[in-house]
Amino acid sequence: MAGHSKWANIQHRKGRQDEKRSASFSKIAKEITVSAKMGGGDAAFNPRLRLAVDKAKGVNMPRDKIDNAIKKGTGELEGVDYVEIRYEGYGIGGAAVIVDCLTDNKTRTVADVRHAFNKYGGNLGTDGCVAFQFKHCGQLLFAPGTDEAALMDAAIEAGADDVLTNDDGSVEVITSPNDTMAVKEALEAAGFKVEFGGVTMKAENETQLTGDEAVRMQKLIDALEGLDDVQEVYTSVVIDE
Numbered sequence: 001m002a003g004h005s006k007w008a009n010i011q012h013r014k015g016r017q018d019e020k021r022s023a024s025f026s027k028i029a030k031e032i033t034v035s036a037k038m039g040g041g042d043a044a045f046n047p048r049l050r051l052a053v054d055k056a057k058g059v060n061m062p063r064d065k066i067d068n069a070i071k072k073g074t075g076e077l078e079g080v081d082y083v084e085i086r087y088e089g090y091g092i093g094g095a096a097v098i099v100d101c102l103t104d105n106k107t108r109t110v111a112d113v114r115h116a117f118n119k120y121g122g123n124l125g126t127d128g129c130v131a132f133q134f135k136h137c138g139q140l141l142f143a144p145g146t147d148e149a150a151l152m153d154a155a156i157e158a159g160a161d162d163v164l165t166n167d168d169g170s171v172e173v174i175t176s177p178n179d180t181m182a183v184k185e186a187l188e189a190a191g192f193k194v195e196f197g198g199v200t201m202k203a204e205n206e207t208q209l210t211g212d213e214a215v216r217m218q219k220l221i222d223a224l225e226g227l228d229d230v231q232e233v234y235t236s237v238v239i240d241e
Contacts (some may be wrong), residue, residue, distance in 0.1 A: 029066075029068075030069075030082055030102045032073065033069045033072045033073040034102055036070045036071075036073025037074070041071070047181055047182075050181040083102070083104070085103060085110075088126070088131055089122055089130070090129075091121070091122045091217050092213045093213055096130035098131065099224055101227075102231050116224050120216065121216050136200075137161070137202055138176065138183065138200070139172060139202055141171070142194065143195050151171055151192055154187055155183065158182070158186035158190075161174045161175055173187065174202070200232075200234065203234070203235070206236055217235075218239060
């Protein structure tokens with residue numbers, strides 16, 4: 001068994017991200033551009049690009065924006081040269097936080113990230129201070145009520161690494177990062193609905209926060225996610241609504 005309120009937390013997080021959908025277009029475009037630059041513009045041979053394009057389609061990003069972002073990565077169109085940076089730190093109650101960024105100005109980005117941590121009660125740490133508490137993997141989440149036995153059989157056949165049942169009845173399928181899209185597509189073809197899926201930094205141990213601490217932690221997460229240069233925020237926190 002795994003996290004006790006995984007479903008509620010994922011749904012809550014997904015809802016908040018949907019509210020910021022228009023702003024997310026530019027962030028997803030950055031990810032598509034960098035993915036295409038690193039692994040080529042053919043999504044069939046570039047797992048990272050396939051995931052980025054899938055994410056873009058999930059928020060109804062126009063096809064021409066997706067294509068232009070790919071072309072910027074492959075050099076067919078002029079674009080900004082982004083650098084990947086990861087910051088690590090601590091949130092409320094010592095919760096572990098990882099912040100992944102794509103930026104064309106490191107000085108601006110670190111100043112913005114540090115300010116968000118300081119303003120909302122966290123602390124920016126040193127490289128490696130919390131990364132060991134997370135596992136880099138693919139994560140596919142299925143709603144409570146999913147046939148766990150059937151899903152497990154299909155997931156194993158598709159090449160998944162693990163299947164976890166949470167206390168709330170939701171089911172997680174864990175994959176290697178590069179196999180995420182292939183497993184997702186195989187499970188969807190088998191009739192299972194993936195509610196949330198992508199490559200993530202999955203916390204090995206969760207930190208549960210309630211009340212005022214939960215509110216403060218959510219403000220910190222929102223502040224970090226609201227920064228233009230921030231792509232993803234990963235945390236060990238489970239917030240009880």
